[in-house]
Amino acid sequence: MKSAVVVFPGLNRDRDMLAALESIGGIPPVTVWHKETGLPDVDLVVIPGGFSYGDYLRAGAIAARSPIMQAIREKADQGTRVLGVCNGFQILTEAGLLPGVLMRNASLRFVCKTVRLKVENADTAFTRGYSAGQIIDCPVAHHDGNYFADSDTLDRVEGNGQVAFRYAEGTNPNGSLNDIAGVFNEAKNVLGLMPHPENLIEAAHGGSDGRALFAAALDQVA
Amino acid sequence: MSIPNDIQITADIVANHGLSSDEYEKIKQLIGREPNFTELGIFSAMWNEHCSYKSSKKWLKTLPTTGTRVIQGPGENAGVVDIGDGQAVVFKMESHNHPSFIEPYQGAATGVGGILRDIFTMGARPIAAMNALRFGAPDHEKTRHLVSGVVAGVGGYGNSFGVPTVGGEVEFDARYNGNILVNAFAAGLADTNAIFYSKAEGVGLPVVYLGAKTGRDGVGGATMASAEFGDDIEEKRPTVQVGDPFTEKRLLEACLELMATGAVIAIQDMGAAGLTCSAVEMGAKGGLGIELDLDKVPVREEAMTPYEMMLSESQERMLMVLSPDKEAEARAVFEKWELDFATVGRTTDDLRFRILWHGDEVANLPIRELGDEAPEYDREWVTPPAPAPLGDIPRMDVGEAVLKLLSSHRFASRRWVYEQYDTLIGGNSLQTPGGDAGVVRVAGHPTKALAFSADVTPRYCEADPFEGGKQAVAECWRNLTSTGADPLAATDNLNFGNPQRPEIMGQLVKAIEGIGEACRELEFPIVSGNVSLYNETNGRAILPTPTIGGVGLLPDHANMARIGFAAKNQPILLVGAPAAWGKHLGQSAYMKDLFERSEGAPPPVDLQHERRTGDFVRSLIRSGMASAVHDLSDGGLAIGLAEMALASGIGAEITALEGCDPVEVFFGEDQGRYLVTLSVDPQDEALDKLWQDAEEAGIFAPWIGTTGGTDLTLGAAAPLAIEDLRHSHEEWFPRFMSN
Numbered sequence: 034m035k036s037a038v039v040v041f042p043g044l045n046r047d048r049d050m051l052a053a054l055e056s057i058g059g060i061p062p063v064t065v066w067h068k069e070t071g072l073p074d075v076d077l078v079v080i081p082g083g084f085s086y087g088d089y090l091r092a093g094a095i096a097a098r099s100p101i102m103q104a105i106r107e108k109a110d111q112g113t114r115v116l117g118v119c120n121g122f123q124i125l126t127e128a129g130l131l132p133g134v135l136m137r138n139a140s141l142r143f144v145c146k147t148v149r150l151k152v153e154n155a156d157t158a159f160t161r162g163y164s165a166g167q168i169i170d171c172p173v174a175h176h177d178g179n180y181f182a183d184s185d186t187l188d189r190v191e192g193n194g195q196v197a198f199r200y201a202e203g204t205n206p207n208g209s210l211n212d213i214a215g216v217f218n219e220a221k222n223v224l225g226l227m228p229h230p231e232n233l234i235e236a237a238h239g240g241s242d243g244r245a246l247f248a249a250a251l252d253q254v255a
Numbered sequence: 256m257s258i259p260n261d262i263q264i265t266a267d268i269v270a271n272h273g274l275s276s277d278e279y280e281k282i283k284q285l286i287g288r289e290p291n292f293t294e295l296g297i298f299s300a301m302w303n304e305h306c307s308y309k310s311s312k313k314w315l316k317t318l319p320t321t322g323t324r325v326i327q328g329p330g331e332n333a334g335v336v337d338i339g340d341g342q343a344v345v346f347k348m349e350s351h352n353h354p355s356f357i358e359p360y361q362g363a364a365t366g367v368g369g370i371l372r373d374i375f376t377m378g379a380r381p382i383a384a385m386n387a388l389r390f391g392a393p394d395h396e397k398t399r400h401l402v403s404g405v406v407a408g409v410g411g412y413g414n415s416f417g418v419p420t421v422g423g424e425v426e427f428d429a430r431y432n433g434n435i436l437v438n439a440f441a442a443g444l445a446d447t448n449a450i451f452y453s454k455a456e457g458v459g460l461p462v463v464y465l466g467a468k469t470g471r472d473g474v475g476g477a478t479m480a481s482a483e484f485g486d487d488i489e490e491k492r493p494t495v496q497v498g499d500p501f502t503e504k505r506l507l508e509a510c511l512e513l514m515a516t517g518a519v520i521a522i523q524d525m526g527a528a529g530l531t532c533s534a535v536e537m538g539a540k541g542g543l544g545i546e547l548d549l550d551k552v553p554v555r556e557e558a559m560t561p562y563e564m565m566l567s568e569s570q571e572r573m574l575m576v577l578s579p580d581k582e583a584e585a586r587a588v589f590e591k592w593e594l595d596f597a598t599v600g601r602t603t604d605d606l607r608f609r610i611l612w613h614g615d616e617v618a619n620l621p622i623r624e625l626g627d628e629a630p631e632y633d634r635e636w637v638t639p640p641a642p643a644p645l646g647d648i649p650r651m652d653v654g655e656a657v658l659k660l661l662s663s664h665r666f667a668s669r670r671w672v673y674e675q676y677d678t679l680i681g682g683n684s685l686q687t688p689g690g691d692a693g694v695v696r697v698a699g700h701p702t703k704a705l706a707f708s709a710d711v712t713p714r715y716c717e718a719d720p721f722e723g724g725k726q727a728v729a730e731c732w733r734n735l736t737s738t739g740a741d742p743l744a745a746t747d748n749l750n751f752g753n754p755q756r757p758e759i760m761g762q763l764v765k766a767i768e769g770i771g772e773a774c775r776e777l778e779f780p781i782v783s784g785n786v787s788l789y790n791e792t793n794g795r796a797i798l799p800t801p802t803i804g805g806v807g808l809l810p811d812h813a814n815m816a817r818i819g820f821a822a823k824n825q826p827i828l829l830v831g832a833p834a835a836w837g838k839h840l841g842q843s844a845y846m847k848d849l850f851e852r853s854e855g856a857p858p859p860v861d862l863q864h865e866r867r868t869g870d871f872v873r874s875l876i877r878s879g880m881a882s883a884v885h886d887l888s889d890g891g892l893a894i895g896l897a898e899m900a901l902a903s904g905i906g907a908e909i910t911a912l913e914g915c916d917p918v919e920v921f922f923g924e925d926q927g928r929y930l931v932t933l934s935v936d937p938q939d940e941a942l943d944k945l946w947q948d949a950e951e952a953g954i955f956a957p958w959i960g961t962t963g964g965t966d967l968t969l970g971a972a973a974p975l976a977i978e979d980l981r982h983s984h985e986e987w988f989p990r991f992m993s994n
Contacts, residue, residue: 042501042504042505042592042593043415043501043504043505045415045416045417045504045680046417046680048681048682049680049681049682052682052698053682083415083417084414084415084417084500084501084504086501087415087499087500087501087502088415088501089501142407142675143407143410143411143414143675143676143677144674144675145414145673145674145675145676145677145678145679146674172679174414174677174679174680176414229679231682232679232680232682237683237685237696237812238682
């Protein structure tokens, strides 16, 4: 399957994401500069992590208004898979493609460590490589990962099976409501998550729990 | 408030620029007239201690700086060392001490920004960073504020820029109450055939300004960094620069993209003394003059004077000499990244540094003399006095002492600090903070990795700067070796007090002698570095702190050692031990932290033994026999064992050594020792062969105990549950910061 990685100025985990997608999918992804207005014909669009526009104003707020976002919105509406990791998640919420917002960590400090995640919904194109309730390791590295939504939105997200991952075993690193680490859109073809599965895909990373996410998104699983 | 350029220069103005009256006389001799105000500013920027190394140059020249792998030693933006396969590691360490004390977040952030710029200016993409931080006593009123700000600043800049912070040091001592130390290290990877230098070549070529706009921030920063602090410290806040990692990240990408086009002839980042220093370096190194038209410099404030523009330390700026036929291509790259690009001058053949502003020539100085003719001092120095002899050793139960030390500021876990740094970005981090060295894979190569460590034990340096200097180098070399790496080369960041005091100058001289001796003996050349003097407040100097940042190469990271015990029932060897395992308590953490006593000589380093032992340990790692390795330093054997147990959750039982004092055995800080666990059966004859090899190499490597269980049992002392050790170890930092 073909994939594209969208690059905004200030993103810095684009290289990690490109390496992960190539290593798992076998095909180097296409890189798309944020000023472009169209996307190539791909099956997966990824917005990686970093600090687009320095996180100035609000994390993801400026990037969400870049020309490429309209093309991403159209692809998402057509059912193409869209994945946002960390800053990519923040950009997708700012663009209204995912519910909720990501506030400053409750500690008010940046946090980089490995947390435990519970796979909440394993019945999607992204998560079918896991089983529901499975606990996996995954690193986080962010300053604004504190997931928040108003109570109506939260009820809807919970009721529709839109929670993808929850921080498990007391490892919530940022104060997120309901320990939410990642959410889908209603159609489940758009996923945003704060943790970095691309940094845990091989023995040299100390584990490969993140691999199944990309394998599924790239149709490398049965 | 702008000062006219033709103002009469008075003795007060000269003094306020940090220049002595002798130095001012020398300026007048050089140019044959009184300088104008802008010219005086330019001289003060070039001739301050920070830029000119005027007190240290004589001694720095004695350091070994060459080696078979060294491509570029000191004198450029960073050192360059060959790692094979057409690649090089580019690295340097630099201090940002004074700014970080005045404004901790921005001071530390711009320290990180400055060192990263030094790396990518040479054409290297940064792959690792470290930070050696030293703060005042934990109970000093400013310490928590400074820790909080500095750590957030280091993280704020490095995380946003996107470099993994894989190592460093954080220490506390009352001697840093008024002068904290922020020593930032960065390393990058470049192709050996695409290294970029600051030497300009060719007359009449465009000098191009790139990056962020120039503001009034940091005007006079380098001069401030070369002065002692007094009680007026708060007034210096405006001299601290403000960092913008977003711009720096774009500058990195734009510079690397531009370098790939072949347009760059010379490049120099604007660090200390900004436009002045970068232009003079490029011209003086290339034997060319430089003419700058300040009306073309992108500015972000109105009515800036030439003086302010020449001395601004606004961050994220670069100066380049470009190939004229590629100017349009270069401009397009910078416009893509939305960065300023302005042709601000040209190279000339007259060796003059000329500044034009509003149609007038506001400075016209001889360019070579600005750098080369900077004063160089052979400052008076005295041999530091020998430390008082070690008195009686006070007693404490070994177990109680271990728990107390682990929960002290010196040995407590630094998790609170390093979890604020992105240690994983890049996807190549193999070892992150908490071990002996940070290790990062060489992306694109199937097996190679680089190891990084920053080390110094300032209390040893205070007691004996020569031995302390040796020890800093040896410990760094040892930490790299502990991962299985071949130590390649080092960078030094020499932090001392006021060199005009003979006893401080003596510390500097002796420490450099010690560093030089160790570097020669261990074939570990110094390829870059930085000197930070005048670290004094109201006449009280910091502990002498020559930080050594080292880089090592692992040919195959499949054979890499870590500090955590790997499995139970494995023999533990103390490689490089003296007959009694440990003896030396002078200047030990046991004496200092448990009894507040700091007498005695620091542990001497036998460099030949150091080298033999390190080479032996490395061979054990490469052969696959070593399952875990940890060097012994601060705190001795007991702390080393506790750290190995904490890193894995596996305990150990250590034999009681008959007829020896357990305090000396477990807390002695004898040098050149490693703890090594083996993945062989104790009955296996491989172990006999190992001891035979060790004996032939003149190394004692006793089997001191075995891994296993959930307790750490140190000889006859009561067993310590690892959970209790963990509680002690993890508790101090969060509690300290939340108070």
